[in-house]
Amino acid sequence: MAGSTVRARQASATRELILAAAERLFAERGVNAVSNRQVGEAAGQGNNTVVGYHFGTKADLVRAIVRKHATRIEEIRSRLLAGIRDSTDVRDWVDCLVRPMSEHLGELGGPTWYARFCAQLLTDPALREIVVEESLASPSLREIIDGLNRCLPDLPAEVRAERGEMARLLIVQMPAERERALAEGRPTPRSTWHDAATGLADAIVGIWLAPVTPGT
Numbered sequence: 154m155a156g157s158t159v160r161a162r163q164a165s166a167t168r169e170l171i172l173a174a175a176e177r178l179f180a181e182r183g184v185n186a187v188s189n190r191q192v193g194e195a196a197g198q199g200n201n202t203v204v205g206y207h208f209g210t211k212a213d214l215v216r217a218i219v220r221k222h223a224t225r226i227e228e229i230r231s232r233l234l235a236g237i238r239d240s241t242d243v244r245d246w247v248d249c250l251v252r253p254m255s256e257h258l259g260e261l262g263g264p265t266w267y268a269r270f271c272a273q274l275l276t277d278p279a280l281r282e283i284v285v286e287e288s289l290a291s292p293s294l295r296e297i298i299d300g301l302n303r304c305l306p307d308l309p310a311e312v313r314a315e316r317g318e319m320a321r322l323l324i325v326q327m328p329a330e331r332e333r334a335l336a337e338g339r340p341t342p343r344s345t346w347h348d349a350a351t352g353l354a355d356a357i358v359g360i361w362l363a364p365v366t367p368g369t
Contacts, residue, residue, distance in 0.1 A: 167196070243358055301361075
């Protein structure tokens with residue numbers, strides 16, 4: 154019994170090493186540029202098949218990294234949502250979309266790689282689908298999107314879709330750019346993740362509330 158407990162702990166520790174190494178390498182080099190062998194080496198594992206043994210395919214590894222962070226992000230999102238459920242203010246709902254990632258990254262301290270990792274996933278259709286699937290599994294996220302839509306009843310459907318895509322790109326790319334600047338020791342427009350989220354929310358509120366020019 155004691156032996157099996159030790160082996161389980163060792164396996165768990167190995168998995169965590171692999172997840173951390175993969176997240177860093179994927180963020181810095183791109184998912185498709187990194188092999189399972191390179192991930193294993195970066196995790197300090199001599200066995201070339203260790204990544205496949207613990208996670209299966211690269212897509213399975215990517216999904217595991219997303220889920221590793223998803224629990225805490227969902228907790229933050231749910232807490233923010235609980236305070237604004239009856240709100241009719243677009244800003245409240247945008248904050249619920251923007252702040253969970255930034256707050257999570259701030260809690261992790263530096264250096265972090267998760268924002269750049271998420272940005273990398275958007276460049277690959279198959280990996281992007283993983284992010285979409287995991288996002289749709291979040292009850293709080295679906296509720297936030299519904300709440301935001303209720304605040305914008307007169308926005309035409311095509312404009313709503315267009316601005317939703319703009320907002321999604323900013324929510325993913327701006328934290329990644331800030332994270333990259335921090336990693337490279339470059340100055341950032343805002344000094345903290347909290348303040349960066351404030352600036353991002355300001356911009357996204359502007360996108361949602363911008364005038365709609367009629368088509369020709």
